[in-house]
Amino acid sequence: MSFMQIKNLKVHYPIRGGFFNSIIDYVYAVDGISMEFEKGKAYGLVGESGCGKSTTGMAIIGLEKITSGSIMYEGEDVTNLRRKRNNLFNREIQMIFQDAHSSLNPRKRVEHLLAEPIRNFLRVSPKEEQKKISELLEIVGMPEDAKLKYPHEFSGGQKQRLGIARALATNPKLIIADEPVSALDLSVQAQVLNFMKDIQSEFGLSYLFISHDLGVVKHMCDHISIMYKGRFVETGTKEDIFTNPHHIYTKRLLSAIPNVSPKGREKRKRERIIVEKNYQTELKNYFDHNHRVLDLAPLSETHFVAIANGVSVRGNNS
Numbered sequence: 001m002s003f004m005q006i007k008n009l010k011v012h013y014p015i016r017g018g019f020f021n022s023i024i025d026y027v028y029a030v031d032g033i034s035m036e037f038e039k040g041k042a043y044g045l046v047g048e049s050g051c052g053k054s055t056t057g058m059a060i061i062g063l064e065k066i067t068s069g070s071i072m073y074e075g076e077d078v079t080n081l082r083r084k085r086n087n088l089f090n091r092e093i094q095m096i097f098q099d100a101h102s103s104l105n106p107r108k109r110v111e112h113l114l115a116e117p118i119r120n121f122l123r124v125s126p127k128e129e130q131k132k133i134s135e136l137l138e139i140v141g142m143p144e145d146a147k148l149k150y151p152h153e154f155s156g157g158q159k160q161r162l163g164i165a166r167a168l169a170t171n172p173k174l175i176i177a178d179e180p181v182s183a184l185d186l187s188v189q190a191q192v193l194n195f196m197k198d199i200q201s202e203f204g205l206s207y208l209f210i211s212h213d214l215g216v217v218k219h220m221c222d223h224i225s226i227m228y229k230g231r232f233v234e235t236g237t238k239e240d241i242f243t244n245p246h247h248i249y250t251k252r253l254l255s256a257i258p259n260v261s262p263k264g265r266e267k268r269k270r271e272r273i274i275v276e277k278n279y280q281t282e283l284k285n286y287f288d289h290n291h292r293v294l295d296l297a298p299l300s301e302t303h304f305v306a307i308a309n310g311v312s313v314r315g316n317n318s
């Protein structure tokens with residue numbers, strides 16, 4: 001059973017212009033997406049830069065205004081809920097921001113940065129607060145003396161861990177992690193990702209894992225949604241997406257994953273050329289005349305793809 005359901009979420013930004021600075025058009029940043037979240041599962045949101053991933057995350061936690069659609073949490077409608085303290089939804093859904101550096105106030109010591117969410121959402125004594133801060137630092141593998149330092153005194157990976165500690169402070173159910181490792185070196189990336197997996201099973205957390213990197217999402221997620229221009233082109237389990245992709249855009253993303261082993265490199269190159277050719281000739285089956293992604297249609301109980309009615313699609317291996 002899912003604890004949160006998002007239905008037909010839209011976030012449109014007005015573009016103003018002309019003599020009266022009136023609204024002349026909209027940016028359809030998020031344009032009708034639906035998702036459900038189950039306990040302990042990780043959901044991936046993948047797509048190219050500007051396709052609406054961060055806007056989706058921000059809209060869910062209430063930092064962007066929702067144009068239409070609904071968010072239900074534990075049976076309650078929380079769409080556009082004002083960010084009130086002590087509100088269960090705000091406490092249990094936390095976000096790790098795309099830019100760890102600027103999401104931590106440079107003038108505040110770590111102690112203060114971690115105390116903030118605890119004070120906002122949990123009623124604890126000053127002594128318990130100190131204990132909780134030490135616990136959080138321990139969970140993310142930072143020494144006790146980190147408490148007295150400022151954000152600039154940490155490396156990129158350490159700052160990312162502080163962002164995770166802050167998100168964990170309120171015992172959340174769901175963490176929205178927006179490109180949590182994309183600014184890090186490969187070796188540190190793996191460290192942070194594995195760490196996030198460990199705490200996931202320890203605390204039964206769910207993740208909405210936002211990334212433009214399909215490899216990272218494959219490592220982390222049970223369920224994957226591929227986003228293009230504010231809409232989902234395909235959603236399914238990790239197996240659905242990786243072994244049986246149907247949308248031409250998904251195939252294109254998959255074929256673009258670099259192949260590290262020389263074995264099969266030639267074969268992949270040939271596949272990439274075929275996918276690229278099909279992309280050009282088959283566009284009309286996947287987009288309407290405004291190049292808007294079509295509505296999702298079911299292929300199985302878990303697998304959905306945005307494809308024209310009646311078009312028979314070939315799997316990846318054809």
Ligand SMILES: Nc1ncnc2c1ncn2[C@@H]1O[C@H](COP(=O)(O)OP(=O)(O)OP(=O)(O)O)[C@@H](O)[C@H]1O
Nearest residue numbers: 013027029048049050051052053054055056098212
């Ligand atoms: N405040 C805003 N006003 C107007 N347009 C915006 C605003 N914020 C984002 N956009 C536009 O909405 C679209 C989606 O932006 P978003 O930040 O969600 O992309 P993203 O998928 O997170 O990209 P990236 O991978 O680069 O982080 C973009 O076209 C962006 O220019």
Ligand SMILES: [Mg+2]
Nearest residue numbers: 053054055098
């Ligand atoms: Mg983003």
